[in-house]
Amino acid sequence: MGEMLARFLVVAAGGYLALGACFAVPFVAGWVGRLDPAARAGTWGFRVLIIPGTILLWPMLLTRLRRIR
Secondary structure, three states: OHHHHHHHHHHHHHHHHHHHHHHHHHHHHHHHHHHOHHHHHOOHHHHHHHHHHHHHOHHHHHHHHHHHO
């Protein structure tokens, strides 16, 4: 039972991170400017730095993007 739970948690975490990575690409490429006008002028170095946080916080960022529209 414990091994099944561990496998489920690993698969769930992997899925969460995979969805976050899929969200991070368009977010960093352009959507970040919708949330923060100062980020529009951000360099690619800045955008690379925010990728890990975007991957982890993608549900919150997606919710904020939906509120803007």
